[in-house]
Amino acid sequence: MRNTDFSPFYRSTVGFDRLFNLLDTVSDNGQTGYPPYNIEKTGDDTYAITVAVAGFAEDELSIEARDGQLVVSGKKETDDEDRSYLHRGIATRAFEKRFQLADHVRASGARTENGLLIIDLVREVPEALKPRQIEIRSNKALTSEPVDA
CATH class of the missing domain: 2.60.40.790 (Immunoglobulin-like)
Known part of the structure; x- marks a missing residue:
C-alpha cells in the first residue's frame, strides 16, 4: 500500500492536525484480513x-x-x-x-x-454541540432590555 504525504495540507489548514494523523494511522495500521x-x-x-x-x-x-x-x-x-x-x-x-x-x-x-x-x-x-435556533430581535428590543449572558 502506498503512503500519502499530507505535509502540503499542513501549510494551508489550521486545526486539522488530528484528522491528518488519523488518516496516517488508519492507512498504516498493518492489520491483516x-x-x-x-x-x-x-x-x-x-x-x-x-x-x-x-x-x-x-x-x-x-x-x-x-x-x-x-x-x-x-x-x-x-x-x-x-x-x-x-x-x-x-x-x-x-x-x-x-x-x-x-x-x-x-x-x-x-x-x-x-x-x-x-x-x-x-x-x-x-446538547452543547447540537444546532440551536438563535432568536432574532429588533433593535428597539436590544437597546431597551438587558441581555442575559
Missing part, C-alpha cells in the same frame, strides 16, 4: 461492527474502548494439540482488531450470535 468483519449503519446515529469469531468462546474474546479506538481481541485458552486434523479450515489463531471511533461514538453493547460477535455503537452528540 483476519478475522473478517462488517461495519454497518443501522440507524441515523447507530452502527454495528460484526466480527466472525467462529471457534471462540465468549470468555476468550475481549472488547476494550481506549483513546478513541475500539480494540477487539481473541485468544484461545486451550490448544488443540491432542487433536489430529486431516484438514483445518477454521482458524482459531489469536487476533486483535482496532477500529478508530469518531468523536461522540461509543460502544453500547455486544453479543455473540451464530459465530459472530456483534458490537453495537451509538453516536451521542452533546
